[in-house]
Amino acid sequence: MTGAPVPDRGELARIxxxxxxxxxxxxPEDIHETTDLKGDFDIDSLELMDIGARLETALRVGIPVSDLTGAATVGQAIDLLADRLERPE
Amino acid sequence: MTGRRVRVAVTGMGVKCPAGNDPEDVFRRVLHARPTAAVVPGLAEAGLPVRFACTVPEFDLAPYIGRREARQIDRATALLLCAADDAVAGAGGAVRGPGHRAGVHIGTGIGGLPGMEEVVYGHGERPMGMPVHTVPKSMANSPACRLAMRYGLRGSCMTYATACASGTNAIGEAARRIRDGELDVALTGGVDAAVTKVIVSGFARMRALSVRNEAPELASRPFDADRDGFVMGEGAAVLVLERWDLARRRGARIYGEVAGYATTCDGAHAVAPDPQGAMAAECMRLAIADARLTPAGIGHINAHGTSTVLNDLAEAVAVERCFGPQSPPVTAVKGVTGHLIGGSGAVEALVALLCAARGVVPPVATTASTPDVGALDVVLGAPRQVARRPVLSNSFGFGGQNACLVLRPAP
Known part of the structure; x- marks a missing residue:
């Protein structure tokens, strides 16, 4: 999408x-790879969209809603994002 | 009218307003008639013709609102939730009953416009960069629905937008719901937090605001000969209303009752009050009759008293129409607090009930002489002792909105 350097997985996880x-x-220390945002924090859909919008700005990549709703844990979301950054749509 | 009527007890009070952040502080500040208007840096730096306002003294939000929720709500909603928490805590077990028998009735004149102003400044060039929570944060019913969410209240959740009368309308309508048997409990009150560049400019553009920039503390002077407009304020107050018999049964502390309420409209002008005060006077009469009283039963009047030339004149005429040449003692809280728009009626109902219960009428802050309001018995200089009797609390808003409450102190 842009010429910005793609963060490595560690950097991506931090973001x-x-x-x-x-x-x-x-x-940030309260959020782990195994954290289940729904089960552990009762996150609502708007908060999930808020996270998506912020990540889109920070990473300068489009993030489909399915990426946000499809991940069961934060670790899975990071994997999906890493994939997305490797192969932007 | 005959028959027994459901009585509506006030069992909790919370407030976050320029005069203080709990009811006793606010009562004392109003009783001592110490104004709160001061220069607001954001207004002064913007070079506005009005550089001052009455703002809520800083307090720690953390005990009331977590970081997660704080990001999702605006200042008005935050102030309302804080006032409500205090009110609910003070009321003991008022909201422990069935959720569908408890409601939320809140007034706001300005709603989410301050938040939208911030969004336009911050994201006007690129609207899709606005925060995801912009809509739920700025919708007019945000304070009310956040309050219902907080306590899981599932009865009617209503927001009243009747400009400067919003808080008074909310309390009156909530009391009716209890009286009519729909609710057992209501959290009710009003809020606005609109000390912003655009909104202050809006009122300044109409010349509704005082421009006494050289002495802000002398600017809000309801009924005074030298008044030149109102002073913008911000804040919230919440009352817990409860069916009298239920409040008694659980041994609640009862401050008094919402005994009467009425609302009318001038139906004449977008902002100016009817100079004859016909429907404002009718509103007072109806509220007093609703309390099954006559004007002679009213111990004092908590006037709307904004410190604008037109309001105070029209209100004086209306009071005389209702009460005749001998009015009860009149006070006006806005001399201390400024005008909280949707918050005013609620803060003033709270103060009025405490004053009625203690048999004291605070003097109007700053006001020195009242030659153009005729026979109105405006309390000046020092508090006046009166019998512990019901108080009439008036609110009149842009749009010709009139709302009056009669509050009776507990026996």
Whole structure:
């Protein structure tokens, strides 16, 4: 999409955890690869869209709604995003 | 009218307003008639013709609102939730009953416009960059529905937008729902937080605001000969209303009752009050009759008293129409707090009930002489002791909105 360098998985994980914790009003340390946003934080759909919008801005990549709703854990979401960054639509 | 009527008890009070962040602080500040208007840096830096307002003293939001929710709500909703938490805590177990028998009735004159103003400034060039929560944050019913969410209240959840009368209408309508048997409990009140560049400019453009920039503390002077407009304020107040018998049964502390309510409209002008005060006077008469009283039964009047030339004149005429040449003592809280728009009626109902219960009428802050309001017995200089009797609390809004409450102190 742009010429920006693609963050490696560690960097991507950091960005995702910070974004998620900001929206949920918690600390990045509280968000793990195994965190289930629905089960652990009762996240609602609007908060999920908020996370998506922020990640789109931070990563400069389009994120389909299915990427957000399809991941069961934060780790899976990071994997989906890494994939998306490798092969932007 | 005969028969027993359901009585509506006030069992909790919470407030976040320029005069203080709990009911006792607000009562004391109003009693001592100490104004709160001060320069607001954001207004001064914008070079507006009005550089001051009455703002809520800073307090820690953290005990009330977590970071997650704080990001999703605007200032008005935050102030309302804080006031409501205090009211509910003070009321003990008022909201522990069935959720569908408990409702939320809130007034706001300005709603989410301040938040939308911020969005337009921040994202006007690229609207799709706006926060995801913009709509739920700025919708007019955001304060009310967030409050219902917070306590899981599932009865009627209503938002009243009747400009400066919104808070008074909300309390009156909530009381009716209890009286009519629909609700056992209501959290009710009003809020606005619109000390922003665009909204203050809007009122300034109409010349509705005082421009006493050289002495903001002297600007809000309801009924005074030298008044030159209202002072914008912000804040919220919430009352817990409860069916009297249920409140008694659970041994609740009862401050008093919402005894009477009425609302009318001038049906004449978008902003100016009817100079003859016909429907404002009718509103007072109807509210007093609703309380099954006559004007002679009213101990004091908590006037709308905005400090604008036209309102205070029309209100004085209306009071005389209702009460005759001998009015009860009149006070006006806005001399201290400024005009909280949708929050005013609620803050003033709270103050009026405390004053009625304690048999004292605060003097109008700053006001020195009232030559153009005729026979109106405006309390000046020092508090006046009166009998503990019901108080009439008036609110009149743009759009010709009139709303009056009669609040009776507990026996």
């Amino acid at each position: 995702v955890r910070e974004t998620v914790s900001d929206v949920l009003g918690t600390e």
